Amino acid sequence: MNKLPIIIKREYLAKVRNKSFVIMTFLSPILMVGMIVLIAYLTKINDNEKRIIGIFNESDYFSNDFNTTESTSYVHFKDVTLQLAKDSTAKMGYYGLLHIPHEDELEKVADHSYFYTKEAPSTSVLDKLEDVFQARLRERRLQNMGVSSKEFAMMDKRYEINTETFGGEQNLKGINEIKAIIGGGFGYLIMMFIIIYGGFVMRSVIEEKTSRIIEVIISSVKPFQLMMGKIIGTSLAGITQFAIWIVSASILLMIAFAIFDIDPATLGDGANVPGIAGNMASPVPTPNQTIQAYAQELYKIPWAMLICFFVVYFILGYLIYSSIYAAIGAAVDNETDTQQFIFPIILPLMLAIYVGFFSVFSNPHGPIAVGFSLFPLTSPIVMLMRLPGGIGEGGVPVWELVTSLILLILTFLGIVWFAAKIYRVGILMYGKKPTYKELFKWIKY
Amino acid sequence: MDNILVTKEVTKQYGKHTALNGVSLEIPKNSIYGLLGPNGAGKTTLIRIINQITYPDKGEVYFDGELLKPKHISLIGYLPEERGLYKGMKVGEQALYLAQLKGLGKAEAKKRLKFWFDKFDIGDWWNKKVQELSKGMAQKIQFIVTILHEPKLLIFDEPFSGFDPINANIIKDEIIQLKENGTSIIFSTHRMESVEELCEYIALIHQSEKILDGKLSDIKKAYKNNMFKVGLHAQDVNALLNVISNKFNILEPVIDPLENQLDFTIQIPIEDSRDFLAYLASQSNIYQFSEIIPSANEIFIQSIQDKDANE
Numbered sequence: 132m133n134k135l136p137i138i139i140k141r142e143y144l145a146k147v148r149n150k151s152f153v154i155m156t157f158l159s160p161i162l163m164v165g166m167i168v169l170i171a172y173l174t175k176i177n178d179n180e181k182r183i184i185g186i187f188n189e190s191d192y193f194s195n196d197f198n199t200t201e202s203t204s205y206v207h208f209k210d211v212t213l214q215l216a217k218d219s220t221a222k223m224g225y226y227g228l229l230h231i232p233h234e235d236e237l238e239k240v241a242d243h244s245y246f247y248t249k250e251a252p253s254t255s256v257l258d259k260l261e262d263v264f265q266a267r268l269r270e271r272r273l274q275n276m277g278v279s280s281k282e283f284a285m286m287d288k289r290y291e292i293n294t295e296t297f298g299g300e301q302n303l304k305g306i307n308e309i310k311a312i313i314g315g316g317f318g319y320l321i322m323m324f325i326i327i328y329g330g331f332v333m334r335s336v337i338e339e340k341t342s343r344i345i346e347v348i349i350s351s352v353k354p355f356q357l358m359m360g361k362i363i364g365t366s367l368a369g370i371t372q373f374a375i376w377i378v379s380a381s382i383l384l385m386i387a388f389a390i391f392d393i394d395p396a397t398l399g400d401g402a403n404v405p406g407i408a409g410n411m412a413s414p415v416p417t418p419n420q421t422i423q424a425y426a427q428e429l430y431k432i433p434w435a436m437l438i439c440f441f442v443v444y445f446i447l448g449y450l451i452y453s454s455i456y457a458a459i460g461a462a463v464d465n466e467t468d469t470q471q472f473i474f475p476i477i478l479p480l481m482l483a484i485y486v487g488f489f490s491v492f493s494n495p496h497g498p499i500a501v502g503f504s505l506f507p508l509t510s511p512i513v514m515l516m517r518l519p520g521g522i523g524e525g526g527v528p529v530w531e532l533v534t535s536l537i538l539l540i541l542t543f544l545g546i547v548w549f550a551a552k553i554y555r556v557g558i559l560m561y562g563k564k565p566t567y568k569e570l571f572k573w574i575k576y
Numbered sequence: 577m578d579n580i581l582v583t584k585e586v587t588k589q590y591g592k593h594t595a596l597n598g599v600s601l602e603i604p605k606n607s608i609y610g611l612l613g614p615n616g617a618g619k620t621t622l623i624r625i626i627n628q629i630t631y632p633d634k635g636e637v638y639f640d641g642e643l644l645k646p647k648h649i650s651l652i653g654y655l656p657e658e659r660g661l662y663k664g665m666k667v668g669e670q671a672l673y674l675a676q677l678k679g680l681g682k683a684e685a686k687k688r689l690k691f692w693f694d695k696f697d698i699g700d701w702w703n704k705k706v707q708e709l710s711k712g713m714a715q716k717i718q719f720i721v722t723i724l725h726e727p728k729l730l731i732f733d734e735p736f737s738g739f740d741p742i743n744a745n746i747i748k749d750e751i752i753q754l755k756e757n758g759t760s761i762i763f764s765t766h767r768m769e770s771v772e773e774l775c776e777y778i779a780l781i782h783q784s785e786k787i788l789d790g791k792l793s794d795i796k797k798a799y800k801n802n803m804f805k806v807g808l809h810a811q812d813v814n815a816l817l818n819v820i821s822n823k824f825n826i827l828e829p830v831i832d833p834l835e836n837q838l839d840f841t842i843q844i845p846i847e848d849s850r851d852f853l854a855y856l857a858s859q860s861n862i863y864q865f866s867e868i869i870p871s872a873n874e875i876f877i878q879s880i881q882d883k884d885a886n887e
Contacts, residue, residue: 559630
């Protein structure tokens with residue numbers, strides 16, 4: 132009878148029934164959604180704070196420029212001294228006082244205007260005031276030069292170079308970054324999964340050692356079976372947890388946004404994607420068309436292929452790392468001894484993420500991106516960042532993908548063999564903290 | 577075949593350290609076999625080889641006449657010295673899990689567990705977590721799990737450590753019962769006095785090598801040297817001591833003038849003790865006369881000394 136399913140079942144149930152695991156599973160989405168809602172809510176409140184600003188305008192200009200808006204209202208002082216205006220602004224608790232003196236020329240007026248506040252004013256307030264002056268000044272200067280504002284608008288039109296692939300498809304600015312972010316999301320998911328659930332595997336091995344049940348079990352099953360059962364059981368528990376997180380977090384988010392009346396778009400994609408954000412801010416002729424083009428481009432990303440490779444890289448990458456975690460757990464007696472061994476395995480993961488974000492974003496097919504997407508300890512993350520660009524022409528060359536997979540599979544076999552050796556010897560060793568040298572000796576036992 | 581287990585020249589090395597050096601044993605069926613030796617002698621390594629947890633570098637192991645293979649795992653029950661249970665798991669569930677790993681079906685395992693839990697009167701522990709149990713209680717569970725799949729060969733490594741005397745006796749009785757029912761049993765221990773009365777056969781292991789093995793009664797016969805313990809009653813014990821010590825070479829004489837007793841040990845030159853007994857009877861009242869049988873411990877120390885002397 133095959134005992135692997137029995138082991139997997141126990142490991143899965145032991146993990147899933149664990150109190151802290153259950154609490155984490157159900158609390159995390161609530162905490163996460165709570166945080167998001169809180170941030171969104173606070174941002175909203177912050178925006179809603181109404182500032183009152185005093186205007187003491189002695190000049191002939193700006194009489195119609197400071198109009199009360201949703202976030203700022205203006206109180207106009209007339210026929211008072213500057214000192215009185217300042218004092219009353221302070222007394223009334225207004226945010227500040229803008230003094231525009233009387234001068235015969237706009238440039239001079241602007242030069243001699245002051246904004247008085249209790250403390251250093253916020254830049255957003257200053258920006259608003261400065262914008263008003265800027266607009267007036269520009270108008271005046273253009274007038275002096277004899278240019279109409281219509282002519283200026285034409286002059287000011289932003290230029291963008293047209294790009295196209297050799298195949299004749301239109302390229303969009305920033306699309307590489309968007310694709311890399313999508314791939315990076317997958318890569319990041321793999322890294323988090325490895326660190327969280329690899330750690331679970333390790334702790335579970337240590338628990339079996341410290342509770343001394345290990346010898347009872349391996350007199351019935353092979354250590355390798357136990358190790359694989361543990362890894363598979365723990366990852367199934369992890370997948371369960373992730374699924375619960377994703378489903379419950381999205382439901383909670385929808386409910387929360389409905390209750391607090393927050394528009395998800397204000398937090399959404401736009402802010403995160405530099406390409407889109409940049410384009411929306413500057414007056415591109417038809418922003419709608421651009422967004423549509425991006426949507427089309429996103430639609431063109433080969434999702435099915437991407438998800439397939441995500442699953443492949445995820446499984447292989449996770450198995451490699453979690454068997455190393457299992458071997459570490461077997462080699463030590465308690466968790467405090469694990470640090471010196473854990474750092475070297477977290478290093479390639481971190482490297483993959485950072486190299487991915489810095490190098491793959493700017494140049495998905497450059498030498499560094501290619502190198503790290505072939506190196507088996509980083510390829511699960513880096514290759515996934517490159518894959519949204521497609522396979523073959525214009526994307527990842529087929530030979531690179533195949534080489535990367537072959538290297539990954541070979542490494543997988545090697546590492547699991549190596550880890551199983553250390554595991555087999557380590558679980559029966561008590562009371563000493565091994566060195567790397569000893570670990571290599573164990574392989575020969 | 578009347579041996580349940582035979583090891584032939586089993587050698588195991590860990591790096592430069594030799595854990596077992598050419599150990600050959602024959603463990604007869606339906607017997608209790610004591611594997612004796614100090615800590616670090618290699619007993620646990622040998623047991624792990626029998627359980628196929630680790631494999632010998634040289635030599636073979638035969639189980640019931642066949643070369644030891646993975647299929648024999650379900651025919652062996654093993655209670656290791658380093659034994660424990662999952663702390664956070666419920667007793668019943670855990671026992672079921674371990675039984676299933678030994679190849680028992682779920683329903684059958686449950687039935688047998690119910691039987692043993694009732695027998696040990698611990699039926700109400702089923703839903704308790706192991707961390708709520710005392711060490712002795714946990715050991716009972718471990719014992720049940722070890723024997724549940726009714727193996728042909730049972731191996732107990734330091735079985736009585738951690739048991740209080742009452743529970744140790746319960747377990748001892750169960751083990752004797754198992755032997756009566758045809759199971760072969762190996763005890764491994766460094767506390768030889770704890771298993772001496774139970775074992776029919778023993779093997780002594782010292783510094784990775786087998787020093788001595790065979791039937792315990794034969795070994796004892798070989799190691800006894802006509803030493804007798806004698807206790808006498810007389811009016812004048814001092815005078816009696818003088819008389820006897822003039823004639824024989826007596827050892828460790830102890831005089832108790834209040835009770836008028838004289839105790840000593842003596843080695844008689846010949847097998848036949850009748851002449852000496854007749855002489856003693858002519859001198860005084862005998863209240864004790866018994867041959868000193870060496871304990872396994874003494875035999876062990878003796879045999880190591882002999883071995884060292886030979887080298």
